[in-house]
Amino acid sequence: MQGKAPQSVITDGDPAIWISIQSVLTYAHHRLCAWHLLRNATFNICDPRFTQFFKHCMLADMETDEFETHWESMVNDCGVGDVDWVKDLYSKKYAWASADIRGRFLAGVRTTSRCELLHAKLGRFVESRYGVLEFVRKFQMCVNFLRDKEDELEFCSLYGTPVLQTDFVELKKSAWMKFTREMFARFRESLKREPTSNIFSCMCMRMESFGIPCVHIVAMCVWLDLGEIPESIVLRRWSKTTKIDIENENIDHHTADQSVTYKTRLGAFSQLCKRLGKVACMSDKDFKLYSKKLLSDAIFLEIKYGL
Ligand SMILES: [Zn+2]
Structure with a gap:
């Protein structure tokens, strides 16, 4: 984390984790996973109307006074005002109601499913019967797959022209x-x-x-x-430039271990080469021109370092 404490944490509401976050990550905002709350609502109240109302109260983009009105109307309509689980839920509204979370940055994450999605992706590559060697090999394949997907999304972000739909x-x-x-x-x-x-x-x-x-x-x-x-x-x-900015920061952040610095530079430089490759290969002329330039620079540096 490079000395930075997390500003927001999202969990399934496990009591032990709840207490730990309050004592260890004192400045982090603790949000409860929307998926787990809806599942608990279905289990504890057993009324599809309540689940639907509750989902709206939790996720809709509304002001706090609107939220209070919706909540009161839901409790009265469903007759759950005396249910302990509902009272406890309301007392924790700062951990789940979008209206009360306003101002806390969670990067659009409302459930813990992103973490579970990663588990599911990894599950496509590894199996419990694998030994350590095979696990590491398959894990690396999974990481390469995710990096390729990221490169693909970055490419879509960087190139192309939007369809104009407004006057501005x-x-x-x-x-x-x-x-x-x-x-x-x-x-x-x-x-x-x-x-x-x-x-x-x-x-x-x-x-x-x-x-x-x-x-x-x-x-x-x-x-x-x-x-x-x-x-x-x-x-x-x-921002489109966020990855480049972070890579440059990492390069500037020298460590005592030369091999670590070398690997960091190599990773950042490979990203730049990938980016160049995507556009340099679009035409035969550019491909030949930039291949020649890169080869010439590589030979120059190999001679310089006696390789
Ligand atoms: Zn505004």
Whole structure:
């Protein structure tokens, strides 16, 4: 973690973990997994209407007073006001209600399923009967598969042109240049809406929660006729250059162990070569030109280091 404590933690609500997080990760916001809560709601209340209402209360993007109104109406309609499990659930609303979590950044994660999804992916490559050697070999195959998928997504993010769907062409072009493909698609939804407010600062905390400008900030950008997205509202995590920035930081962070520094540089340089390869191979002319350049540089460095 490089000395940084996690800001948010998501768990299935196990009591031992709950207590541990409170005592060890005192500044982290603890969120309960939405999938586990819905499963518990189904098991404890046995009323599909309650599960449906509860899901809406938990996940809908609403203000806190709206949440309270919805919760009260749900409790009255389903007649669960005296159920201990429901009372306990309400007392922990800061750990699951989207309205009360506003301002806490969880990168869009609402369930622990991302972790379980990784387990499922790994399960496709390894089996319990494997010895250590075979396990390591298959595990490496799984890691390579995930890295290839990541490269594919990065390629989709970096190349291509968006279909123009709004009047704010310059603002949209700027967003396309800065956000990853997935975050751009979400941002574009905000851009489709009409500006409704002239307030300069936004108190809705959606920017802090989701990491992309809320509709109010977008309205201000349009009102000010900005031709470029301000850097301050582009979260580094969602930026196209985030991997390059991190790799450069790692290169600058020298360690006493020369072999570790060498491997770090090698990893970062390989990423750059992969990126170059994807575009240099698009035409025969570029392929020959850049192959010749790389070979020439490689020979120069081999002579320099006596290899
Ligand atoms: Zn806002």
